[in-house]
Amino acid sequence: xxxxxxxxxxxxxxxxxxxxxxxxxxxxxxxxxxxxxxxxxxxxxxxxxxxxxxxxxxxxxxxxxxxxxxxxxxxxxxxxxxxxxxxxxxxxxxxxxxxxxxxxxxxxxxxxxxxxxxxxxxxxxxxxxxxxxxxxxxxxxxxxxxxxxxxxxxxxxxxxxxxxxxxxxxxxxxxxxxxxxxxxxxxxxxxxxxxxxxxxxxxxxxxxxxxxxxxxxxxxxxxxxxxxxxxxxxxxxxxxxxxxxxxxxxxxxxxxxxxxxxxxxxxxxxxxxxxxxxxxxxxxxxxxxxxxxxxxxxxxxxxxxxxxxxxxxxxxxxxxxxxxxx
Amino acid sequence: xxxxxxxxxxxxxxxxxxxxxxxxxxxxxxxxxxxxxxxxxxxxxxxxxxxxxxxxxxxxxxxxxxxxxxxxxxxxxxxxxxxxxxxxxxxxxxxxxxxxxxxxxxxxxxxxxxxxxxxxxxxxxxxxxxxxxxxxxxxxxxxxxxxxxxxxxxxxxxxxxxxxxxxxxxxxxxxxxxxxxxxxxxxxxxxxxxxxxxxxxxxxxxxxxxxxxxxxxxxxxxxxxxxxxxxxxxxxxxxxxxxxxxxxxxxxxxxxxxxxxxxxxxxxxxxxxxxxxxxxxxxxxxxxxx
Numbered sequence: 001x002x003x004x005x006x007x008x009x010x011x012x013x014x015x016x017x018x019x020x021x022x023x024x025x026x027x028x029x030x031x032x033x034x035x036x037x038x039x040x041x042x043x044x045x046x047x048x049x050x051x052x053x054x055x056x057x058x059x060x061x062x063x064x065x066x067x068x069x070x071x072x073x074x075x076x077x078x079x080x081x082x083x084x085x086x087x088x089x090x091x092x093x094x095x096x097x098x099x100x101x102x103x104x105x106x107x108x109x110x111x112x113x114x115x116x117x118x119x120x121x122x123x124x125x126x127x128x129x130x131x132x133x134x135x136x137x138x139x140x141x142x143x144x145x146x147x148x149x150x151x152x153x154x155x156x157x158x159x160x161x162x163x164x165x166x167x168x169x170x171x172x173x174x175x176x177x178x179x180x181x182x183x184x185x186x187x188x189x190x191x192x193x194x195x196x197x198x199x200x201x202x203x204x205x206x207x208x209x210x211x212x213x214x215x216x217x218x219x220x221x222x223x224x225x226x227x228x229x230x231x232x233x234x235x236x237x238x239x240x241x242x243x244x245x246x247x248x249x250x251x252x253x254x255x256x257x258x259x260x261x262x263x264x265x266x267x268x269x270x271x272x273x274x275x276x277x278x279x280x281x282x283x284x285x286x287x288x289x290x291x292x293x294x295x296x297x298x299x300x301x302x303x304x305x306x307x308x309x310x311x312x313x314x315x316x317x318x319x320x321x322x323x324x325x326x
Numbered sequence: 327x328x329x330x331x332x333x334x335x336x337x338x339x340x341x342x343x344x345x346x347x348x349x350x351x352x353x354x355x356x357x358x359x360x361x362x363x364x365x366x367x368x369x370x371x372x373x374x375x376x377x378x379x380x381x382x383x384x385x386x387x388x389x390x391x392x393x394x395x396x397x398x399x400x401x402x403x404x405x406x407x408x409x410x411x412x413x414x415x416x417x418x419x420x421x422x423x424x425x426x427x428x429x430x431x432x433x434x435x436x437x438x439x440x441x442x443x444x445x446x447x448x449x450x451x452x453x454x455x456x457x458x459x460x461x462x463x464x465x466x467x468x469x470x471x472x473x474x475x476x477x478x479x480x481x482x483x484x485x486x487x488x489x490x491x492x493x494x495x496x497x498x499x500x501x502x503x504x505x506x507x508x509x510x511x512x513x514x515x516x517x518x519x520x521x522x523x524x525x526x527x528x529x530x531x532x533x534x535x536x537x538x539x540x541x542x543x544x545x546x547x548x549x550x551x552x553x554x555x556x557x558x559x560x561x562x563x564x565x566x567x568x569x570x571x572x573x574x575x576x577x578x579x580x581x582x583x584x585x586x587x588x589x590x591x592x593x594x595x596x597x598x599x600x601x602x603x604x605x606x607x608x609x610x611x612x613x614x615x616x
Contacts, residue, residue, distance in 0.1 A: 284433030
């Protein structure tokens with residue numbers, strides 16, 4: 001099966017999904033798609049550069065707050081608000097990425113975490129603008145272009161989110177398969193070697209972080225008008241941790257895996273938290289099990305017969321030849 | 327108000343906070359030095375120490391006994407975790423895997439605490455013999471905080487002597503410099519790793535049991551403190567013992583001064599300091615750049 005068939009099939013399935021679901025499920029499905037997009041954006045860093053960001057909540061939160069404020073105070077059309085929010089986040093992300101890519105590994109994780117927490121702290125500092133612990137509420141969801149009452153309805157918004165997700169996926173897929181993406185894979189496998197081949201690896205990593213922030217901001221910008229509010233929670237480090245879990249459980253370095261992981265995580269959480277109090281206990285255990293026994297994630301398990309996900313294969317190679325590891 | 331007395335009590339306040347931070351950060355940095363593992367669960371381990379300490383002192387009626395029981399129990403939990411999970415990941419050489427498996431542990435343990443002890447905050451209460459108030463330059467200061475400072479300083483000295491003077495300390499320093507060489511020379515480094523992980527967890531648990539009378543044990547006490555401890559370790563330098571002392575004192579002072587003079591910026595202050603340090607010295611004040 002060609003990937004194009006798979007993609008078109010999945011897109012059609014998603015397009016028809018709302019008609020098979022009860023109305024109340026639509027809200028959670030939209031959120032699942034948004035989280036899938038967020039997880040996929042983080043996968044650019046984790047799966048293709050081995051840059052473990054513990055602060056991806058910053059991208060999500062920035063996108064959500066920027067979009068929320070733009071829509072609320074300037075009454076912009078929705079698509080323009082979303083695109084502007086992404087642009088703003090990308091501009092903010094450049095200096096952040098510049099500082100964070102100075103280090104790798106654990107320090108990188110901690111630096112990204114620090115920036116996200118700094119953003120969290122700033123929300124409280126500039127209460128007048130950000131609403132402090134209340135966040136921003138009453139974010140409008142303006143109708144679509146030409147005054148068609150399109151995005152106002154849940155169904156219309158579902159298609160907007162689906163369109164963004166599929167478009168982003170195609171874009172990311174093209175990125176990781178381009179010559180640029182090949183260099184990223186080289187960095188993931190052995191950065192020293194990539195550098196000695198003459199690549200300025202830091203510039204590549206910087207670009208990846210900025211890209212990941214951009215797509216993460218798109219997820220945030222889609223979330224704010226849908227939920228109608230943006231709260232400091234979006235910036236909190238637990239959000240970052242959750243997204244990272246989704247990437248790993250879904251399958252890092254596959255793009256599709258994190259989308260599935262993000263969606264499945266959110267829907268499972270929604271269903272199970274109604275059944276049992278101890279949902280965190282269950283998902284913590286599942287998560288540990290995946291890290292220990294199936295680092296290739298859900299998507300890697302599914303496609304296991306045909307091929308291994310890149311990062312799992314790389315982990316396996318490292319195990320086989322420990323000396324090659326940097 | 328008498329400024330000198332005020333300044334003195336504020337300094338002591340910061341030092342007592344530094345003691346608690348040190349107990350967490352020291353274990354964190356030792357564990358990192360030995361196995362390059364960032365233990366995300368360290369804050370939850372600290373919280374577990376506070377809860378176990380609460381139960382121990384409630385059952386036995388002795389606060390001092392709880393300071394012994396909590397580290398032992400939690401240290402054993404840590405060693406079991408290291409043996410069962412982390413141990414299998416060393417071969418993968420992927421720092422992300424450690425980060426994530428300990429994040430999973432943090433989620434599971436904090437949920438387990440909620441199931442065992444419930445959601446109510448539990449106050450240990452300061453034991454009678456430490457309850458008094460001392461006058462420092464004419465200003466009242468709680469005796470318990472002085473006790474914390476004394477304990478923090480003596481622990482720091484004891485650990486420093488242990489690392490510097492004993493054979494086990496020598497081994498720990500050697501493993502953190504070059505684990506493969508130590509193994510080639512015939513030392514069971516798995517034992518060292520398990521031991522250090524358990525020791526680090528025990529220290530955090532002691533910190534938790536000590537902090538419990540001040541803040542009462544509550545769910546979520548681990549999450550704020552682990553971020554503080556990360557900042558301490560990063561500012562001081564990953565894997566550096568002396569760095570964890572300097573970092574604890576520095577961060578505690580920033581927190582106390584920030585909370586008093588710049589209330590709105592207090593949270594941001596710490597992160598700004600960390601960013602400033604990292605931009606100038608990516609490896610932290612006393613750390614090596616990797």
